[in-house]
Structures are given as structure tokens and as C-alpha cells.
Amino acid sequence: MSVYMLRRLLQAVAVVFAMSLIVFVGVYAIGDPVEILISPDADQIERERAIAALGLDLPLWEQYFVFLSKALQGDLGRSFVFNEPALRLILQRMPATLELAFGATIMALVIGLPLGLYAGLRPDSPVSRTIMAGSIxxxxxxxxxxGLMLIMVFAVQLGWLPSTGRGPTREFLGMQWSFLTWDGLRHLLLPAINLSLFKISLVIRLTRAGVRETILMDFVKFARAKGLSPNRVIFVHVFKNILIPVVTVVGLELGSTIAFSVVTESVFAWPGMGKLIIDSINVLDRPVIVAYLMIIVMMFIIINLVVDLTYSVLDPRVRLEAKGT
Known part of the structure; x- marks a missing residue:
């Protein structure tokens, strides 16, 4: 397992290096922040002084090596707009995005697994057909x-839930979390539902397909022939096996949930990383854009590693293959 972990870590380092080059060149080759950040009334001397202060007077390859050397020291650049370290700006917004993404993922599992399990066990019932139609x-x-419909119905017409913002927070593990307060939890509910709808549908279909495939396998037939109770057959033999693909896909989808929560954060004015990156793109705040994309890359790598380890816990064959290599 240690050799397997070492190989995965080396692959992760190679991926981070390659993505840093792609992200840096891609972001710095598009647009000119000087036209946005510097007043059009400024004379040529002031413009050149500002360009030099931002480090934009260097060739692209030299800018990249400056960025890489600082990144190895934990410095991902300084925001052009806020004049603060880009990493600090993103870390300040990260708890809100993580809270929203994990809330949506938990909601997808809590709702999707039971519905998918029922639809797989009773595929021809009217309820199952309704569940599958809803997943579409x-x-x-x-x-x-x-998101707009949720706001109109539950916030405007019914007045049950707040429409925008994060609500009051409480500190835990050195970060501010809104789910620890009742009003903060009410603010979290609508955006989490909005972000989880696609994931709920995905979990329902994965679970149903897994159940339909697993109940026809020999070990399930053998368990029934031994006289085990239907609940034990379903929740011990069937459910544990269908968790393997579900955990894999949901784990990978967690990264995309974090990365693509931009729309939900914009609709509900949720103060997370997604809203920050939209504001930074509007003003071409390159250090913040690059830092955000690199953090997303790191999140994907860490999530993939955690998914692989979880997979090995659920499926002993993965552990045996890792030992064999």
C-alpha cells in the first residue's frame, strides 16, 4: 500500500505542475487587466509604473517562473484589485463553498440512495416510475x-426561507460555518437543494442500476437460499456492493460540485469562492483567477486520492491489487 500511495503522490505532483503551466498560460494570454485597472486618464509614465508594479512588464515565460518559485513557498500571487494575497482571499471564502458543496452532496446521498434502492427493488411500481421520471x-x-423558482416559491410567495446571503455563522476549527446556527441553516437550505438536484438524479440512477445488476448475481441468490431475511440480503449483500460505484462517482462529483457552484452562488448571493471568481474575471484579477484554479486542481487530486482509499476499504480486491504492484 505504501508503494501505491507513493506512486499516486508522484502522479499528483506531475499533474499539479502540468496544470499550473496550462492554467497560467491560459489565464495570462487572455485579456489585458491594465485596460481595466488603470485609469484612462493616467499618463504614460503612470501606466508604465503601474504595469511594472503588477509584474506585467516581464515576458510570459519569466512571469510563469516567478509565479512557480513563489508558489513553492505558498505564495500564489497578490490580488490586483484588493492588494491582498490571493490565497488569503480564497481561503476566506472557502468555508462557504465547502459548506454548500458538502451540504448538497449529503442531501444527494440521503435522498438519492433510498429512492434509487426502492426503484431498483420494485422497478415496475408506479412510485418507481415516478422517481425515475423525476430524475430526468x-x-x-x-x-x-x-434557483430562481425556489426563491420565488419558498422565499417570495411562502416566505418560509431567506432568498440570499449566508446568514449568521459560528466558529469551528478556526473557520466560520453557518450550518451551526439555526438561521444560517435556513439560509443554506435553498442553495443546497438547488445544487443537489443534479446529484440526486445521478445517485438515484446509479443506485437503481446497481441494485438491478446485483440482485441477479449468484452470491445474492445463495444468500437467499440460505434463508437469510430479505432485509439482511438487501442491506448487507446488495447495498454494500452498490456503494462502490456510488462512492466513486459521488466523490468525483464532489470536486465538480465545488468547482461549478458558481451559478448557485451567483443566484443566491452566496459569499463563496464561486462569487469571488466571477468578480475577479470581470476585472481580470489574474492572480486570484490562477490561485482559484490551482486550488480547484488540488481539491480534485485530494478527492480522487480519498476516493481511491475509500474504494479499497469497500472492495478488498483493490487492496490485493495494490499489494501485487
């Missing part, structure tokens, strides 16, 4: 439209 809507409806 979850895939099809655009996120921004669903």
Missing part, C-alpha cells in the same frame, strides 16, 4: 432557472 427532470432543468 433533475438532469434536464437548468440550475439558474431552478
Amino acid at each position: 427532470l433533475g438532469f434536464s432543468l437548468p440550475t439558474f432557472w431552478v
Whole structure:
């Protein structure tokens, strides 16, 4: 297992290096922040002084090596707009985005697993057909439209939940979290539902497909022939096996949930990393954009590693293969 972990870490380092080059060149080759950040009334001397202060007077390759050397020291650049370290700006917003993404993922599992399990065990019932039809809507409806409908129904017409903002927070592990307060939890509910709809549909379909495939396997037939109770067969033999693909896909989807929570954060004015990156793109705040993309890359790598380790816990064959290599 140690050799397997070492190989994965070396692969992660190579991926981070390659992505840093792609992200840096891609972001710095598009647009000119000087036209936005510097007043058009400034004379040529002031413009050149500002360009030199931002480090934009250097060739692209030299800017990249300056960025890389500082990144190895934990410095991902300084925001052009806020004049603060880009990493600090993102870390200040990260708890809000993580809270939203984990809330949506937990909601997807809590709702999707039971519905998918029922639809797989009773595929021909009217309830199962309704569940599968609803999952199609979850895939099809655009996120921004669903968010606006949720606000109109539950915030404007019914007045049950707040429409925007994060609400009051409470400190835990050195960070501020809104789910620890009742009003903060009410603020979290609507954006989490909006962000989880696609994931709920995905979990339902994965679970149903896994159940339909697993109940036909020999070990399930043998368990039934031994006289085990239906609940034990379902929750011990069937459910544990279908968790393997579900955990893999949901784990990978967690990274995309964090990365693509931009729409939900914009609709609900949720003060997370997504809203920060939209504001930074509007003013071409390159250090913040690059730092955000690199942090997302790191999150994907860490999540993939955690998913692989979880996979090895659920499936002993993965551990045996890792020992064999």
C-alpha cells in the first residue's frame, strides 16, 4: 500500500505542475487587466509604473517562473484589485463553498440512495416510475432557472426561507460555518437543494442500476437460499456492493460540485469562492483567477486520492491489487 500511495503522490505532483503551466498560460494570454485597472486618464509614465508594479512588464515565460518559485513557498500571487494575497482571499471564502458543496452532496446521498434502492427493488411500481421520471427532470432543468423558482416559491410567495446571503455563522476549527446556527441553516437550505438536484438524479440512477445488476448475481441468490431475511440480503449483500460505484462517482462529483457552484452562488448571493471568481474575471484579477484554479486542481487530486482509499476499504480486491504492484 505504501508503494501505491507513493506512486499516486508522484502522479499528483506531475499533474499539479502540468496544470499550473496550462492554467497560467491560459489565464495570462487572455485579456489585458491594465485596460481595466488603470485609469484612462493616467499618463504614460503612470501606466508604465503601474504595469511594472503588477509584474506585467516581464515576458510570459519569466512571469510563469516567478509565479512557480513563489508558489513553492505558498505564495500564489497578490490580488490586483484588493492588494491582498490571493490565497488569503480564497481561503476566506472557502468555508462557504465547502459548506454548500458538502451540504448538497449529503442531501444527494440521503435522498438519492433510498429512492434509487426502492426503484431498483420494485422497478415496475408506479412510485418507481415516478422517481425515475423525476430524475430526468433533475438532469434536464437548468440550475439558474431552478434557483430562481425556489426563491420565488419558498422565499417570495411562502416566505418560509431567506432568498440570499449566508446568514449568521459560528466558529469551528478556526473557520466560520453557518450550518451551526439555526438561521444560517435556513439560509443554506435553498442553495443546497438547488445544487443537489443534479446529484440526486445521478445517485438515484446509479443506485437503481446497481441494485438491478446485483440482485441477479449468484452470491445474492445463495444468500437467499440460505434463508437469510430479505432485509439482511438487501442491506448487507446488495447495498454494500452498490456503494462502490456510488462512492466513486459521488466523490468525483464532489470536486465538480465545488468547482461549478458558481451559478448557485451567483443566484443566491452566496459569499463563496464561486462569487469571488466571477468578480475577479470581470476585472481580470489574474492572480486570484490562477490561485482559484490551482486550488480547484488540488481539491480534485485530494478527492480522487480519498476516493481511491475509500474504494479499497469497500472492495478488498483493490487492496490485493495494490499489494501485487
